[in-house]
Amino acid sequence: MKTLLAALLAATALLPLPAAAKTAPARADLLIRHATLVDVEHGRLVPDQAVATRGDRIVAVGNDATIAAAWRAGKNVEARGRYLIPGLWDMHVHFGGGPELIEENKALLPLYIANGITTVRDASGDLPYDVLRWRGEIADGRLFGPTLLSSGPKIEGIKPVWKGTLETGSEADVDQAIAKLKELNVNFVKITDSTLKPDLFLYAVRKARGAGLRASGHIPMALTVGQAIEAGISSIEHIDYAHKAGVKDEARITADFAAGRIDRAQASAQLDAGFDEATAMAAYRDMAARGVFVTPTLSISRTVAYLDQNDHSADPELAYIGPRLRKTYDWRIERAAKATPDQIAQRHAIYEHNAAILPLLQQAGVTIMAGTDAGFLNSFDYPGFALHQELALYVDRGLTPAQALASATRAGPAWFGLLDRYGAVAEGKQADMVLLTANPLEDIHATKAIDAVILRGTLQDRARLDALLAETKAKVAAWNAAATRP
Structure with missing residues (x-):
């Protein structure tokens, strides 16, 4: 009897398991199928990939068939013919x-999100404590916007x-x-030189x-520039300071x-005329x-330098900027309008000289961070929209599209020491992505061809992005109307 029982048990062990006993697929919140993944670090495409997210993290990335068999999600996105990149960062707003x-x-x-920008570095204005409060509200989910990293x-x-x-x-x-x-737990320190002693x-x-x-800061x-670097400055804001470092007689x-x-x-005139490539x-x-x-913040520099050629009155982006913010543009506009022909020519020349060093920085191995300087005071430098113009200018000046894309996806996380969490579409990373x-x-103009944004794991599809733009435009229209009432 014992021998017969043992034989029956052994035979039973060889039978296939019932379907219900097989390993069940893991659960995800979002599953992106059949995407072409853009590996920004190596400048290559990886076709037919699937990405699973749970909460604000990516939990799986791999061949579509493999991931689809192993995961089930409450929301699925068909991304065939689409390109998936890490979320964009604007490192100077x-x-x-x-x-x-x-x-x-x-x-x-919301303009940042609608433009695929999932993180911004606030380089300080005159509302620093409000911005720090927004930083916390965004992190807690009480305010909709990109992740805010601020200098206070x-x-x-x-x-x-x-x-x-x-002071x-x-x-x-x-x-x-x-x-x-x-005490304020700022993300970095911004130092400017209006009246600060050297x-x-x-x-x-x-x-x-x-x-x-x-x-x-502003040196x-x-x-x-070498003295600031020796003291330990971590980033040089605006390309004109990098140009100054290349002047033979700078000291x-x-x-x-x-x-x-x-x-x-x-x-300034001597510095502009004294650039030497070997020194640089x-x-x-x-x-x-x-x-x-x-x-570099090339976009705002070029816009201001060439205000004589484009007054920007027909820019569609103006519809998203409130009337009082637009009013802060006036000081630059008025100053540019008073310039003589010689001063205008000088403006053009200074911009061209500064922008020309961008490929030299890249060749020397300097990490270039995409930042726009967008916000109040900086005329026609539109939050969200300007980053795409910034990247296009980088390519116009000699960077490859891959290098320009890295400046807006990997450079920011690298500067903050956060490449373990951001800067790639990979398992364990933050679920901040843009589907193009x-x-x-x-x-590089493809960064504007946005089909969807995944922000901290939440899908913002094209309809939602269009709604964000429409909501902002409606707010501005109402403010415009109120401003014109007697």
């Missing part, structure tokens, strides 16, 4: 214009031009400012780095300005070796 412009600034947040209030001198600052006139003041920024600028950079914070004319010109032997206009390449290789990134209808490695 501003919010401001005063407390009365808070709502107009908040209305800009910038460090400045006493009675500066810029509002929303921590410092001594090393003790700087110490207190850094302590306050640490020695305090360097001290602030060193103190920020000593406190474990990355430092960025005073009385300092060389002499800087010293003459600091001593009052030449004024700012004379110093040595400086840029040093930047690369020290891990200093450059945010064209190949961005072939034509």
